[in-house]
């Protein structure tokens with residue numbers, strides 16, 4: 027065994043023997059360059075942030091659902107943010123909303139989702155020893171960590187964290203006089219986001235390079251699992267759009283600290299007229315949404331990739347329309363860059379632009395629809411096994427439909443006049459992006475937990491977790507459509523000041539109660555996660571009887587993933603329930619020549635080609651062995 | 656108190672889960688069901704999907720019908736009628752898709768739940784199907800967008816010549832409403848002229864400003880086009896008049912506008928809704944700071960004759976506060992004083 031040498035396509039040359047590195051604690055768990063450990067680091071940090079982000083939302087949901095409730099009991103934690111008569115400070119309410127959004131979008135669903143699964147799965151599923159650059163990968167995590175620390179600290183400063191909404195539109199975010207959160211809190215937000223962007227870029231470059239260069243023998247692009255396609259395209263979107271966010275932030279820094287006027291003009295505030303003229307707040311919005319809209323797909327695509335894989339595996343059926351799925355994702359990738367201004371229909375930009383962006387926006391709905399139909403057809407006449415991962419994947423499809431359909435209202439600029447910045451938008455993006463991506467992430471954790479920790483999570487706790495969360499999410503977000511149609515504006519501390527919104531206190535109470543229950547249900551998951559890590563049932567090598575490469579590694583893969591040669595790949599990852607085959611799955615590593623009984627006509631022709639590859643492999647192996655001895 | 660209850664609830668929940676968890680692990684080990692591909696839970700989950708489908712559908716229809724009059728805001732502008740119609744057409748189209756896809760999504764799990772003796776059908780692709788479900792949504796969406804585009808073009812077209820102009824300026828945290836007076840032309844403004852007695856920075860050296868006046872309510876005539884000229888003096892705000900289906904951001908340094916025609920007076924709406932307290936309102940829908948949720952302004956829609964009477968009764972800024980024109984050059988000052996005396 028020890029003689030089996032790494033193959034020519036090893037990621038980092040020949041320092042990967044199958045015997046374990048003699049890592050100490052620090053190089054193994056902290057400054058590690060092993061993509062699997064880095065993935066777990068992202069995961070745990072993401073889970074930490076998800077709890078924080080969730081708690082913040084519970085606090086503001088208390089305010090909205092139970093406005094008269096005395097919150098003195100929160101004073102030990104929130105201190106002066108609870109007013110003397112026991113209510114939440116309105117400025118702190120905005121801070122909560124802002125930090126909730128920032129944390130969920132960037133720290134949980136971007137870093138926690140892409141960071142975890144791109145890192146963990148790309149090398150394992152394409153058959154690579156590690157990422158193209160392990161060091162850059164490590165740097166990516168630690169920049170994210172620094173960013174997290176700074177953002178976390180900003181929660182505790184006296185003037186409060188950034189409070190201008192997660193989109194931090196200037197002039198509100200540029201002027202300290204406008205709100206206290208725009209002071210130090212906003213500075214920390216910008217610094218943290220700068221580190222975050224650097225982290226995303228380093229990660230993204232690595233994912234792209236790895237997918238392009240380090241695929242194992244036979245792993246052509248047309249045999250990549252859809253997960254990898256999704257991570258790959260996500261990384262491309264991130265690479266092209268995050269720099270624009272950085273420039274938006276940089277100009278904001280200039281306006282804040284160096285007296286420039288990129289976004290500021292004709293402002294009278296705090297009793298004085300500011301000298302800035304000629305800037306445009308709308309410019310910031312264009313720059314922000316040039317990232318902002320792609321960002322929603324950065325968050326969603328990995329989740330869709332994960333569910334494609336899980337749904338196919340647990341339907342015991344090939345994913346329907348593999349090519350159509352890839353084309354849809356490509357379409358989404360490209361189109362996601364040309365729809366940003368649909369967030370700005372009533373921002374005062376030229377209405378002609380509004381018309382253009384309305385047409386472009388509705389085009390992007392088409393590939394989204396195709397994906398849904400393909401999922402449905404994959405389930406059709408399958409043989410469905412409801413693992414927790416599968417349940418969450420089906421849940422994702424449901425949210426994707428519900429939230430995607432409301433996008434059709436919002437993308438229509440005439441209808442959006444009324445709906446913009448109301449709770450209808452909140453319902454839309456929490457379903458389509460928030461909940462769908464969150465479900466993708468949870469599905470992924472349930473599905474790959476055995477690969478991450480060598481043990482199984484408890485399935486029944488998973489079922490309970492799923493049903494509570496699935497029903498809970500709908501109870502929280504579905505009612506928001508009604509209050510949105512009724513015109514309730516977003517980011518309101520209280521609606522009782524207006525006649526038109528002085529109602530639905532019961533519905534808001536219901537939503538808040540549902541939010542608390544749903545949040546509480548996540549502790550079932552947390553318990554399951556940490557308990558199973560140490561005490562769960564030991565997993566078998568391929569517990570879901572899946573085709574992809576990661577299940578050919580040992581139970582606890584070392585740094586380098588495969589002890590011997592990296593397996594070569596002979597088929598696409600979706601040969602489930604192939605007619606003629608004995609089992610209902612044929613892993614990618616099984617040569618076509620070994621399955622004459624189930625080969626399709628065109629595959630039979632490939633057998634010859636394949637024989638050559640196998641012969642090649644053999645000579646390689648022999649050559650290596652003779653070199654060693 | 657609540658906190659304590661919640662804590663107890665969570666504790667209770669946790670301990671129950673713990674017990675159930677231990678028991679069922681032991682049971683499953685004894686039964687050896689942890690070796691099976693699909694246990695009895697598979698069936699339970701499959702049934703749950705169907706139950707969820709039925710339950711959620713019933714709830715949705717029940718609530719949507721029961722609450723219709725509450726969430727469906729009455730509409731009071733000409734373009735609002737059109738956008739509402741688009742909204743409900745879109746609702747019908749997407750509603751059908753929503754229901755069909757969800758019926759399939761939740762019924763398939765029941766129908767095709769795992770059976771040991773069955774094999775899933777190997778059905779990897781069908782280009783014809785893909786083509787159909789690419790083109791059909793494309794056509795439907797195109798129709799929806801064309802409707803939206805035509806409405807949008809009309810709404811955003813230049814305001815008719817005879818529109819009544821009203822300036823609405825957002826600031827932390829209120830709206831300032833300025834009328835152009837008899838000449839229907841607003842005077843120039845400059846943010847450097849703002850002070851506590853001239854909060855919208857009106858430039859009184861522009862003679863169009865001399866008859867400008869301010870009003871605590873937005874009063875507009877029914878059936879005649881009204882043009883809101885919108886601006887902000889500190890941060891972004893957004894004018895939202897829900898019954899008028901009107902929304903437009905107020906941007907510092909970049910004036911924006913929105914024109915519309917109201918179709919029902921406040922009185923008419925009161926009668927229609929049988930609610931003597933009813934008022935049209937303006938709210939702010941762009942986060943602007945601490946008082947964002949409290950930027951309320953009232954719109955009063957009146958009959959045209961009544962509007963003209965009201966207009967004639969209003970006193971310009973400079974009549975209410977002659978100090979505003981104290982520093983003007985002599986000839987302008989004279990003009991201003993003539994205006995002031997006219998109103999006396």
Ligand code: HEM
Pocket residue numbers: 193322323325326368369387388390391394429430431432433434436437438442445446447451454455458459460
């Ligand atoms: C069917 C395709 C979709 C269409 C036509 C669509 C359309 C829109 C439009 C027009 C808005 C702006 C609404 C407004 O502010 O007035 C919006 C908001 C939003 N959408 Fe979508 N959307 C679609 C899918 C998605 C997806 C897939 C995601 C997430 C992955 C997403 C996430 C969001 C988010 C986060 C916002 C709100 C941002 C904010 O203002 O804070 N949307 N969508």
Ligand SMILES: [Cu+2]
Pocket residue numbers: 318319322365366368369
């Ligand atoms: Cu968007």
Ligand SMILES: [Cu+2]
Pocket residue numbers: 891892893939940941942943944946947948950
């Ligand atoms: Cu506001």
